[in-house]
Amino acid sequence: LTIERELRQALRFGQFELYYQPLIDLGTEKIVGAEALVRWNHPVHGMVSPADFIPAAEESGLIVPLGKWVLKTACYQAKGIQKALARDFKISVNLSARQLNEPDFITTLERCLRETGLAAASLELEVTESTLMVDAENVIPRLEQLRQKGCSLAIDDFGTGYSSLSYLKRLPINSLKVDRSFVKDLPEDEEDRAITSLIVAMANSLHYKVVVEGVETKEQHEFLSGCGCHYGQGFLYSRPLPADHFIALLFADD
Ligand code: G
Ligand code: G
Ligand code: MN
Ligand code: NA
Numbered sequence: 001l002t003i004e005r006e007l008r009q010a011l012r013f014g015q016f017e018l019y020y021q022p023l024i025d026l027g028t029e030k031i032v033g034a035e036a037l038v039r040w041n042h043p044v045h046g047m048v049s050p051a052d053f054i055p056a057a058e059e060s061g062l063i064v065p066l067g068k069w070v071l072k073t074a075c076y077q078a079k080g081i082q083k084a085l086a087r088d089f090k091i092s093v094n095l096s097a098r099q100l101n102e103p104d105f106i107t108t109l110e111r112c113l114r115e116t117g118l119a120a121a122s123l124e125l126e127v128t129e130s131t132l133m134v135d136a137e138n139v140i141p142r143l144e145q146l147r148q149k150g151c152s153l154a155i156d157d158f159g160t161g162y163s164s165l166s167y168l169k170r171l172p173i174n175s176l177k178v179d180r181s182f183v184k185d186l187p188e189d190e191e192d193r194a195i196t197s198l199i200v201a202m203a204n205s206l207h208y209k210v211v212v213e214g215v216e217t218k219e220q221h222e223f224l225s226g227c228g229c230h231y232g233q234g235f236l237y238s239r240p241l242p243a244d245h246f247i248a249l250l251f252a253d254d
Contacts, residue, residue, distance in 0.1 A: 129161025180214020
């Protein structure tokens with residue numbers, strides 16, 4: 001079987017699953033949202049990481065129907081959580097370049113929000129800097145349409161791409177997600193301390209929400225809250241969890 005046929009069958013047979021990683025308010029240490037992360041529950045190989053199949057899904061175009069499934073499932077789940085939770089909850093979904101450049105992407109997104117009843121303001125879409133570089137001239141109007149619908153936009157893996165600050169300024173974004181490579185040697189590494197505190201200060205003064213990824217230790221948490229970072233994600237708080245485990249954690253935390 002080619003990977004493309006295998007992915008197509010996996011979609012048909014319901015072998016994809018969403019895991020959820022909590023987004024933490026560093027001040028209160030409460031869960032304020034989650035990032036949806038797809039997994040392939042393969043009948044032979046077990047749980048397969050998206051790093052091992054997203055590239056093939058993009059290459060073959062299967063990312064388009066898979067991405068629709070991810071979006072719909074994540075919005076549906078988030079709406080369910082909101083009904084049961086006494087406070088605000090936001091869901092973040094990763095988008096690939098191929099999805100973003102689909103002519104009917106906005107229609108798909110609108111249908112998804114309408115069918116699940118999730119407010120656009122509760123949905124954040126994450127795109128990487130490299131995604132923004134694919135067809136950069138068409139991407140900005142597309143992002144503006146998403147913003148007009150009321151969705152939030154985040155730049156994922158921030159700091160690892162090549163986008164200039166002047167390009168960043170032209171983008172209608174709400175959040176920066178600082179790549180975990182800058183966090184892994186905190187707080188010991190002097191350069192990483194300078195880089196992360198500078199990104200956080202810049203994001204705060206440009207009024208972007210800043211999320212630091214890959215927080216694994218208490219010391220990293222302390223350093224980051226100390227430099228004015230308001231949100232974090234990482235193994236210190238929780239690994240990505242299957243939906244039922246995530247919901248149990250969320251309600252235990254409420
Ligand atoms: O969950 P994990 O760390 O294994 O994810 C690896 C990579 O796969 C991350 O870069 C993440 O952004 C990407 N990824 C996870 N879920 C999705 C998805 O639904 N769509 C796209 N396009 N990428 C995803
Ligand atoms: O590129 P993106 O940010 O979407 O990828 C999220 C990926 O990062 C997920 O696959 C998740 O498993 C991984 N991840 C999340 N938190 C941590 C962490 O604290 N440490 C490490 N090493 N990886 C993490
Ligand atoms: Mn992401
Ligand atoms: Na990231």
